[in-house]
Amino acid sequence: MTERTERTSCQPSAGRRWAVLGIVSVALFLISIDGSVLFTALPVLSKDLGATAGQQLWILNAYTVVMSGLLLGAGTLGDKLGHRRMFLFGMAVFGVASLACALAYSPGTLIAARVLLAVGAAPMMPATLALIRLTFTDARQRNTAIAVWSMVSVVGAVVGPVVGGLLLEHFHWGSVFLVNVPLIVAAIALGAAVIPRDEPDRSRPWDAVSSLLATVALAAGVLAVEEAARVPPSWAKVAAGLAIAAVLGAAFVRRQRRLDDPLLPLDVFAIPRFTAGVVAAVVTLVAVSGLGLVVAQRFQLVAGYSPFQAGLLLVVLAVGALPSSLVGGMLLNRIGERAPIVWGFAVGALGASIALLGVDSPGWFVAGLVVTGIGLGAPASVASSAIVTSVPASRAGMASSVEEVSYEFGNVLATAFFGGGILFVYGLAVDLPAGAPAGAATSLNEALRVSSDPRVVSAAVDAYDTAFAVVLAAVALVCLVGASVVSRLLRETAPGGADEPGGER
Structure with missing residues (x-):
């Protein structure tokens, strides 16, 4: 996308600008939900499809892994072919893939459908942020729009388990994907009418x-x-x-x-604001997705919550994140990126620690999740703005892709390390009685499936709670490490200004 394109092609009326934000926010919300909706649906669909522990991780990971790998290419392709075109194409593929996921009849077919879902999401995600960058030319309005965008992304990831739980209360697990289809159809129709055409740089290689x-x-x-x-x-x-x-x-x-x-100009990582934004985005999603994964499953498998009840626990993360995300974006021009990111992660670590200490007390645990949400909301919105506005507009697609890859990479890391880590710690901690089925040593889900012996169940639950505590402690540690790294990167950056060539506020 060229500087000329930004001046001549993306100056819609105020009402149309906010309509564009609404449409891309709906699309982003669906993409984010599909990254976390299976946190509550996984136990149900795994039982229905007969998925092994390894297949369960790939049902979760296929979407984020494939999307993360494709995002860089998709963003650059958007600069070449046009972000509006990529956005509408991605939504069409996403709708078809959602239907395929809903109709999956085996772990293999569901994993394949999740891969197709990622193929649709990959061109959509960088296009959503690039369209905001190109549509909102006023710096303050753009920061507000990006804050809303970031808030939608975090809220989608957090409420995904709630949506999944609510649908599972009344419908087949395929409904968690089927609900996407009518929303996608409506978004395509409105997007084709409202989103302005951009002028791509067709000479750019891909x-x-x-x-x-x-x-x-x-x-x-x-x-x-x-x-x-x-x-x-x-x-x-x-x-x-x-x-x-x-x-x-x-x-x-x-x-x-x-x-x-x-595809990825490595020189952009020499820009402190850009690199700090990437680090903050990764850390935010590692924390949010890690909590979402283990909290939803723990309270279903150990405490006997329904999928909907377990999902509601995660809503409190959004309750805390919503106001801090908006405030962080609105104050960005005054205070810069360093303070909201560093202090946000410090508060997030405090919240995870409170949740860890209060895991057996619902009131304290919920309070810990609220504090964690308050802490992580501001870094989410500020990180997005730092990445996208620290490079020239001609690199809008690339910057948007890196921003998206950062979030998705954080999601992948959370699922791989926390999903795998909880199995690893469980395997080390479990002390089964003699004669217990071999499968009970692999995971709590498997132990509950293969045995009803109270001794086996008790040993498995104790081991899982040990693993759960380790994950909560790891979330707090990740937040503190993120705060330290970002603080060092932005130590020389002045609030309210950008001294990098081509960057802007």
Whole structure:
């Protein structure tokens, strides 16, 4: 996208600008929900489809892994073909894939449908943010719009389990995907009428090889983490996965350095605001997705909550995140990025610690989740703005892709490390009585499925609660590390200004 395009093609009326924000927010909400809706639906659909523990992780991971790998290429392709076109195309694919997920009849078909869902989401996500960047030319309005965008992303991830739980109370698990279809149809119709046409830079090259390298490297890394979490793991497979990820990742970096117009210009990471935004985005989603994954499953499997009741626990994260996300975006021009991100992560760590100490007291646990949400809301909106506005408008698609990849990579890390980590700690902590079924040693879900012996169930629950506590402590630690890294990166950055070439507020 060129600077000329931004001046001549994206100056709609005020009403139309906010209509565009509404349409892209609906699309983003659906994408975010589909990343977390299975947190509550997974126990039900796993039982129905007969999914193993490994298949369950890939039902969760297929969507985020594939989307993360495709996002960089999709954003650059949007600069080349037009973000409006990519947005509408992605929504059409997303709608078809949602229907395929709803009709899946085996773990394999559901995983394949989730891959197709990612193929649809990948061109949509960077287009949503690029369209906001190109539509809102006033810096203050743009910061507010990006804050709303970030809020929608976080809220979608948080309420996904609630939506899933509510639908599961009354319908088949396929309904968690089927509900997308009418909303997608409406969004396509409105988007075609309201979203202004942009003028793409068709001369810009697009590198499919780089996108493939990123996708396979990420998938190999996730597979290695999942295998390491098995009890006992195959260390040969772990080593092979890590080796493939390292080799292909290095090949990706080398290719970017050699290309005249790379998929990901590595020089942007020399911009402190850009790099700090990436770190903040990854940390935010690691914390939010990690909590969403383990909280929803723990309170269903251990406390006997229904999927809807377990999902409601996560709404309190959004209750805290909503106001802090908006306030962070509105005050960005006055105070800069450093304070809301660093203090936000510190508050998030405090909230996770409160939840850990109050896990057996519903009141304290909910209070901890609210405090965590308050802490993570501001970094979410500020990170998005830092990434997108620290580079020239001609790189809007690339910056949007990096922003999206950061969030999705955080989601992948949370699912892989916390999803795999909770299985790993469970396997180490479980102390089953003699004669217990072998499957009970792999996961709590499996233990409850293969045995009704109170001794087995008690041992499995105790082990799971140990693993749950470790994950909560890890979330707090991740937030503190994120605060430290961002504080160092932005130490020399003046509030309210941007001293990077081409960047803007």
